Amino acid sequence: xSTPLLEVDDLSVRFxxxxxxxxxxxxxxTFNVAPGEVVGLVGESGCGKxxxxxxxxxxxxxxxxxxxxxxxxxxxxxxxxxxAAMRDKRGxxxxxxxxxxxxxxxxxxxxxxxxxxVITRHRGENRAVAARQxxxxxxxxxxxxxxxxxxxxxxxxxxxxxxxxxxxMALACEPRLLIxxxxxTALDVTIQAQILALLTDLVEQSGTALIMITHDxxxxxxxxxxxxxxxxxxIVERAKRHPLFAEPRHPYTGGLLGSIPRLDGDRDxxxxxxxxxxxxxxPWDHACAFAPRCxxxxxxxxxxxxxxxxxxxxxxxxxLRLLRCHYPLTAxxxxxxxxxxx
Amino acid sequence: xxxxxxxxGIAPGEVLVDARGVKVHFPIKSGLLIDRTVGHxxxxxxxxxxxRRGETYGLVGESGCGKxxxxxxxLQLEELTEGSVTLGGVDLxxxxxxxxxRQRRHMQMVFQxxxxxxxxRQTVEQLLxxxxxAHGLASDKKGARDRLVELLxxxxxxxxxxxxxxxxxxxxxxxxxxxxxxxxxDPELIVADEPVSALDVSVQAxxxxxxxxxxxxxxxxxxxxxxxxxxxxxxxxxxxxxxLGALVEEAEAxxxxxxxxxxxxxxxxxxxxxxxPVVEDTRERILLSxxxxxxxxxxxxxxxxxxxxxxxxxxxxxxxxxLRQVTIEGLPxxxxxxxxxxxxxxxxxxxxxxxxxxxxxxxxxxxxxxxAVPGTTLxxxx
Numbered sequence: 001x002s003t004p005l006l007e008v009d010d011l012s013v014r015f016x017x018x019x020x021x022x023x024x025x026x027x028x029x030t031f032n033v034a035p036g037e038v039v040g041l042v043g044e045s046g047c048g049k050x051x052x053x054x055x056x057x058x059x060x061x062x063x064x065x066x067x068x069x070x071x072x073x074x075x076x077x078x079x080x081x082x083x084a085a086m087r088d089k090r091g092x093x094x095x096x097x098x099x100x101x102x103x104x105x106x107x108x109x110x111x112x113x114x115x116x117x118v119i120t121r122h123r124g125e126n127r128a129v130a131a132r133q134x135x136x137x138x139x140x141x142x143x144x145x146x147x148x149x150x151x152x153x154x155x156x157x158x159x160x161x162x163x164x165x166x167x168x169m170a171l172a173c174e175p176r177l178l179i180x181x182x183x184x185t186a187l188d189v190t191i192q193a194q195i196l197a198l199l200t201d202l203v204e205q206s207g208t209a210l211i212m213i214t215h216d217x218x219x220x221x222x223x224x225x226x227x228x229x230x231x232x233x234x235i236v237e238r239a240k241r242h243p244l245f246a247e248p249r250h251p252y253t254g255g256l257l258g259s260i261p262r263l264d265g266d267r268d269x270x271x272x273x274x275x276x277x278x279x280x281x282x283p284w285d286h287a288c289a290f291a292p293r294c295x296x297x298x299x300x301x302x303x304x305x306x307x308x309x310x311x312x313x314x315x316x317x318x319x320l321r322l323l324r325c326h327y328p329l330t331a332x333x334x335x336x337x338x339x340x341x342x
Numbered sequence: 343x344x345x346x347x348x349x350x351g352i353a354p355g356e357v358l359v360d361a362r363g364v365k366v367h368f369p370i371k372s373g374l375l376i377d378r379t380v381g382h383x384x385x386x387x388x389x390x391x392x393x394r395r396g397e398t399y400g401l402v403g404e405s406g407c408g409k410x411x412x413x414x415x416x417l418q419l420e421e422l423t424e425g426s427v428t429l430g431g432v433d434l435x436x437x438x439x440x441x442x443x444r445q446r447r448h449m450q451m452v453f454q455x456x457x458x459x460x461x462x463r464q465t466v467e468q469l470l471x472x473x474x475x476a477h478g479l480a481s482d483k484k485g486a487r488d489r490l491v492e493l494l495x496x497x498x499x500x501x502x503x504x505x506x507x508x509x510x511x512x513x514x515x516x517x518x519x520x521x522x523x524x525x526x527x528d529p530e531l532i533v534a535d536e537p538v539s540a541l542d543v544s545v546q547a548x549x550x551x552x553x554x555x556x557x558x559x560x561x562x563x564x565x566x567x568x569x570x571x572x573x574x575x576x577x578x579x580x581x582x583x584x585x586l587g588a589l590v591e592e593a594e595a596x597x598x599x600x601x602x603x604x605x606x607x608x609x610x611x612x613x614x615x616x617x618x619p620v621v622e623d624t625r626e627r628i629l630l631s632x633x634x635x636x637x638x639x640x641x642x643x644x645x646x647x648x649x650x651x652x653x654x655x656x657x658x659x660x661x662x663x664x665l666r667q668v669t670i671e672g673l674p675x676x677x678x679x680x681x682x683x684x685x686x687x688x689x690x691x692x693x694x695x696x697x698x699x700x701x702x703x704x705x706x707x708x709x710x711x712x713x714a715v716p717g718t719t720l721x722x723x724x
Contacts, residue, residue: 218615
């Protein structure tokens with residue numbers, strides 16, 4: 001395997017806010033991203049996927065957030081980098097796309113200025129050149145009539161077009177890593193399909209590595225090389241996408257898959273939901289946070305915290321497969337769930 | 343009088359809801375002193391829809407297609423510009439005031455945003471009792487209390503929930519309260535507008551299962567409005583696909599997936615991600631170009647012709663297609679489509695071509711966000 005572009009090692013984020021109990025949002029998350037690789041971070045609200053990405057980009061306020069561990073980008077440690085040096089990297093080498101395109105664009109600045117700003121800041125081009133490159137960028141992301149659109153304000157664009165503008169900004173300096181945080185969640189499905197196709201094309205053409213953060217397993221299934229499933233701030237399962245979907249081992253992964261109606265599935269099959277909600281979590285200290293919601297719960301689950309260990313009993317397809325569970329799903333369990341649904 | 347069987351082949355006795363030619367147009371006003379009407383948003387523009395007793399009808403479409411407005415118009419929460427809606431034989435559009443209010447007992451709604459649709463200052467008990475009192479169903483205090491506990495039990499909440507306020511619940515539990523409120527007056531029809539889209543995936547499944555169980559238990563009729571075709575297909579018996587204010591296709595849930603006829607339905611189906619890499623790697627995507635045109639200025643002819651990869655030179659841009667049955671082998675009579683060239687497209691005679699994206703201005707009066715967004719903030723589930 002080639003040397004990783006991004007190495008996230010034991011990354012933890014602890015919220016220490018005045019008058020509130022400290023809360024660990026991200027708990028010793030470790031993963032690597034190779035150049036050109038698409039890595040998925042999947043989980044429900046509160047699992048820490050967005051905080052992980054903000055911590056990598058150093059976008060969390062220093063006050064009230066304790067970030068520990070290490071994030072190395074092409075060999076450089078980002079967490080201890082001086083602010084000025086980080087600003088040089090952000091937008092140039094690492095870029096990010098957010099979920100809500102309207103609130104991540106400045107409403108009182110024309111699109112063109114916002115896109116060319118990135119180019120003038122990082123490439124040192126003059127404004128005319130930057131504006132021309134911005135127009136090329138807008139054209140590349142499929143915005144019709146780009147020179148006219150440059151002068152328009154975010155509210156004049158539709159949701160899909162705004163997201164395209166945001167992608168144009170992120171990719172303007174050809175970053176080596178792009179983090180997309182729920183880039184299509186606010187969009188309609190046909191627009192989502194357009195945006196995902198665009199993202200994969202651009203990433204493939206430029207060899208940019210992509211971290212895809214989403215709650216939608218369908219998006220992950222079509223896009224990611226490797227998938228990390230997060231729960232309660234920790235990675236609970238990691239695998240390449242084919243083995244993960246074919247043989248989910250963590251009960252949470254299995255539960256997520258059982259919860260979504262499939263377009264091509266049997267209509268009479270009942271959904272097999274995970275019981276309870278994230279509010280039922282227990283701390284990881286001496287237990288598995290998922291235990292109260294787990295169908296597989298055994299005696300060790302509430303006394304011993306499971307570790308993230310290599311899992312060789314399931315299909316790996318040659319990739320590294322990791323699992324954090326005392327009583328993983330077996331073929332027989334999956335069979336039972338299938339029968340329960342019928 | 344002869345028994346009339348309408349175009350969808352449903353005998354009148356089975357019909358609970360019959361909407362004919364429903365139009366809802368919102369005026370666009372302009373001017374400082376005098377409000378002049380300068381145009382209309384054609385939110386719903388000619389909808390015919392019949393819902394059988396005891397069935398689940400799924401209405402799908404993307405944001406801005408008018409599906410929510412139609413749901414509200416059905417319940418007379420939006421004034422009809424034209425058309426009629428009958429519920430169990432009663433023409434709702436002609437009713438006013440007290441008569442209409444009495445009818446509301448039979449038709450209830452479940453909203454998308456479970457927090458926004460529950461009064462934060464009312465306890466669950468007050469929330470549930472209000473509707474019952476309004477319809478004179480809570481005259482006996484002891485009986486009403488028993489009924490409340492029964493309702494909560496039906497939606498899977500403990501009796502202790504009665505004295506709690508909405509903020510004390512998680513998103514999924516709040517949606518259960520919303521469902522219990524709709525059930526409290528013992529309605530025949532429940533219109534559920536995006537009932538699960540604000541919830542986390544695992545909780546979505548719980549609510550979907552609950553809706554199915556309640557239907558079985560109480561013999562309810564549902565109109566489920568959603569943007570997620572996978573969810574709609576899972577719970578619905580019949581599905582109507584909407585585009586810019588009107589139905590483009592209507593079929594039994596399985597038939598729609600097996601043989602989508604309208605180009606828009608095809609594109610919509612192909613755009614929905616399937617959580618299976620093997621399927622994802624092999625399926626064909628029909629990518630639509632551009633965005634939904636503004637409903638204030640809909641395209642002429644077929645509303646979809648500006649984005650349709652199968653659009654033809656003739657008819658498509660001039661003549662608006664009506665919902666019709668088509669004769670294709672193996673196609674059941676209940677399958678209807680609004681496309682001039684459905685047969686040719688199905689047989690492969692008409693081939694796909696590239697479509698140039700057309701600029702669309704965002705609509706002046708946008709509909710509420712199609713789906714509140716789960717899964718991104720660090721706050722616990724709300």
